[in-house]
Amino acid sequence: MRLFRPKSFLVLVLIGFAVVALPLILALINAELFMERLARRGTAAIYRSVTIVQETRGLAEQLLALERRARQYQVLRDPELLHEVAEKHREFGASLGRLLDLPLRDEQRQQLQALKEGETALYLALQEEGVDPTELDRFGTLHALARDIHEQSQRLIVSEAAAIQASTSEARRLLLWLSVALVPLTAGFAAFFIALIAGPIQQINRGIARLGAGDFDTPIEVRGPDDLRFLGQRLDWLRQRLDEAQREKTRFVSHLSHELKTPLASIREGADLLVEEAVGPLSAGQREVAGILRRNGLQLQKLIDNLLGFSRLQTQSPAFSPTAVDLSHLVQQVVTDQKPAIRKKELNLQLTLNAVQLTGDAERLRIIVDNLLSNAVKFAPLQGTVRISSGADPQQVWLQVEDSGPGIASEERDEVFQPFVQGSAQAIGPLRGTGLGLSIVRELVQDHGGRIEVRSSKLGGACLRVWLPRSQE
Secondary structure (H helix, E strand, C coil): CCCCCCCCHHHHHHHHHHHHHHHHHHHHHHHHHHHHHHHHHHHHHHHHHHHHHHHHHHHHHHHHHHHHHHHHHHHHCCHHHHHHHHHHHHHHHHHHHHHHHCCCCHHHHHHHHHHHHHHHHHHHHHCCCCCCHHHHHHHHHHHHHHHHHHHHHHHHHHHHHHHHHHHHHHHHHHHHHHHHHHHHHHHHHHHHHHHHHHHHHHHHHHHHHHHHCCCCCCCCCCCCCHHHHHHHHHHHHHHHHHHHHHHHHHHHHHHHHHHHHHHHHHHHHHHHHHHCCCCCCCCHHHHHHHHHHHHHHHHHHHHHHHHHHHHHHHHCCCCCCEEEEEHHHHHHHHHHHCHHHHHHCCCEEEEECCCCEEEEEHHHHHHHHHHHHHHHHHHCCCCCEEEEEEEECCCEEEEEEEECCCCCCHHHCCHHHCCCCCCCCCCCCCCCCCCCHHHHHHHHHHHCCCEEEEEECCCCCEEEEEEEECCCC
């Protein structure tokens, strides 16, 4: 909403509810007005019909009373009876006047006019002295006309009721079509405001997800109400602080690793001199101690190399140099380098390697295999089993390393690939890792456009499978 942007998320929600409810409110108001008009029309029709029926019934009764008084006057010639005839004539005329004031059909109005004229003619005839008695027989014609008018008024009630029923059916159809038309309109408004409301929330959610995944480079921008935009700005401020903290941590690891390498090099050189007996012959016990120093110096060297490698990956990515690599041969080389550690724990190493080749960075691939095998050897128990297998399909190759150690808990399968995160399983040996091995493996695998996953192992321990494309574009 560029023309109107609410200041707060609450105002946006309230506007959304109001706009979504507006068609329904208009429909209810329209239905109320329509039904009110229908009710007024029905009430007026029924009142008119009942009035006409009552008045026409009164006409018939008044006409009968007028005839009775007229015949009595014709026989008795009593002036009092003539006065009553005049009174009945006025009542009859008043009833006719009320009927003629009602909204009648043309046919009914013509019949009432004919009845009025016939009754007036008879009344005037009664005023004469020598009226012919046969003139009074015209009352029969007037009675028939009055009965016909009364029957028509009764039929009018039926027709008015039918008209009201037809209007009700029409109103029902109109309201039904109105509801059908309003449903998609309301749904459209609802979908629009859902998107308008959910958009900033999804942007915030994506920003938080990127922070959780360690992406501190992509700025977080939230569009929408002012309070949500302010929240996006605070999240971006947090991203900058986390990025700064990550850089500081990387610099600290890099400096620390370099500082540790210098004294470690001296320790390793001294251990090598002792093992080689350059300073003089050693007893069996001394040679054993010198061998322990040498092996643990190598292990410590590997840990520091992992720290340095992780630091380099975080600060700058070395040039990717794709070459043709024989995966089986590479695995054999890494196994040869780690023979001392494997023999020390008396592990049963099982190799099921198919002859597969791929295009990739040989050094990166060597680090992947070395870290996976080191991880398996570290967690495998004494006299345990480590199995390495490989295979391929037309598009990709896979390498799988599994061990008979404690394994990786299901709830930790995503976390173990985060830097400096170690699982709950305890390594078998005097040194504990840095939590960088699998993190480095994942980054190097992603450099090749591949993926790594944790699977279930028949050996009971951890099982890590790497998928790599055969060729690099």
